[in-house]
Amino acid sequence: MQREPIPLADPGTQMRLCEASVRSALDRVLTSGRYILGNEVKAFEREWAAFLGAPHCIGVGNGTDALALALWAVGVKAGEEVITVSHTAVATVAAIEQIGAVPVFADIDPRSRCMNPAHLPGLISKNTRAIVPVHIYGQPAPMGTIMAVAKKHGLKVVEDCAQAHGATVGGQYVGTFGDAAAFSFYPTKNLGALGDAGAVVTSDPVLADSVRMLREYGWRERYVSLTPGRNSRLDELQAAILRVKLPYLDCNNSRRRLVAAAYTEALRNSTLVAPATIEGTEHAMHLYVVECTDRPAFERFLNGAGITTGRHYPLAVHQQPAYAGRIRGSRALPITEALYEHLMTLPCYPELRDEDVAHISETLLRWSSQSWAKQRNGTSRTAEKVTG
Numbered sequence: 001m002q003r004e005p006i007p008l009a010d011p012g013t014q015m016r017l018c019e020a021s022v023r024s025a026l027d028r029v030l031t032s033g034r035y036i037l038g039n040e041v042k043a044f045e046r047e048w049a050a051f052l053g054a055p056h057c058i059g060v061g062n063g064t065d066a067l068a069l070a071l072w073a074v075g076v077k078a079g080e081e082v083i084t085v086s087h088t089a090v091a092t093v094a095a096i097e098q099i100g101a102v103p104v105f106a107d108i109d110p111r112s113r114c115m116n117p118a119h120l121p122g123l124i125s126k127n128t129r130a131i132v133p134v135h136i137y138g139q140p141a142p143m144g145t146i147m148a149v150a151k152k153h154g155l156k157v158v159e160d161c162a163q164a165h166g167a168t169v170g171g172q173y174v175g176t177f178g179d180a181a182a183f184s185f186y187p188t189k190n191l192g193a194l195g196d197a198g199a200v201v202t203s204d205p206v207l208a209d210s211v212r213m214l215r216e217y218g219w220r221e222r223y224v225s226l227t228p229g230r231n232s233r234l235d236e237l238q239a240a241i242l243r244v245k246l247p248y249l250d251c252n253n254s255r256r257r258l259v260a261a262a263y264t265e266a267l268r269n270s271t272l273v274a275p276a277t278i279e280g281t282e283h284a285m286h287l288y289v290v291e292c293t294d295r296p297a298f299e300r301f302l303n304g305a306g307i308t309t310g311r312h313y314p315l316a317v318h319q320q321p322a323y324a325g326r327i328r329g330s331r332a333l334p335i336t337e338a339l340y341e342h343l344m345t346l347p348c349y350p351e352l353r354d355e356d357v358a359h360i361s362e363t364l365l366r367w368s369s370q371s372w373a374k375q376r377n378g379t380s381r382t383a384e385k386v387t388g
């Protein structure tokens, strides 16, 4: 019997697994009579801060707004530069431009695929105000070095944690290293809502107060705007759903890591490059991304075996029409550009059945032995030519 293709992500199954609790949480909101910034948002802010070991959390509309509001609150002004990476979701750069700031791109490290802090000093100008490292795919960026560079140059750091709920560096959760951090709870994230949702996390009470005001027209007191702000509040219904799912985050992340370990084991003797294991860090395995030399053929092979694949992302940000040719640093991104020719994302999420994980692992093994056989044949043909 033909099997259904294994999807790249499956937030519907996750929701179905906790449907009864979600429905009763939604009922609680329904009967509360308080639909904006009520008890659910307050409770989720407390619970998410407690999970991370961060003193303050402010729920906002989505992850892009979380980044923009955090940058605004740390004091980034229109026209000032913010150094980030081009190997990220466009959202990171959109958030910087949302507040009128100017993105600048640093190249990445080929192993972590995150910002390479060695490039920062060469990019810092009089106009630089902040750094936004991105914990891409769930792999923590090297926060120790990034914080040291920031401190030396008097720069603020806002971590983009949209893909890294529960990732750690030295046992400490990402999101607790910088001046502030931004999380997205987009439905497919490691902690996902049923729509858009986000949060800013910080240990600085003054910064927390600023973000709280900025998310709602600059109000500290209702209807009195102390500063210009915007409307980006975490929805009460989404907060209630996130509270249902938060207790499962650790267990779901462990399952993601198990799935990832099975794929990495299958790729042990392969020409494909698996995500690196970086000492001292724990990956959140939001996305399992391999590097392959013959991407179209690999994609056909996997899709033919009923495995949906993805590309995160088809283009780096500096290659996107909206950004091409206008972001400083774009001409010195050789590692980012080389990576983009080879990226391929495999299904990796907690709801994958054991048989799906086994099927994907076996398919990876089959691809690897075929590529070795092709390489061996190629080598012996070349040897024949040389000796013949």
Ligand SMILES: Cc1ncc(COP(=O)(O)O)c(C=O)c1O
Pocket: 062, 063, 064, 065, 088, 089, 091, 092, 134, 160, 162, 163, 183, 184, 185, 186, 196, 197, 198
């Ligand atoms: C790295 C990164 N940053 C920021 C965002 C923005 O989050 P949201 O979609 O909630 O605005 C995302 C979400 O896709 C992301 O992956």
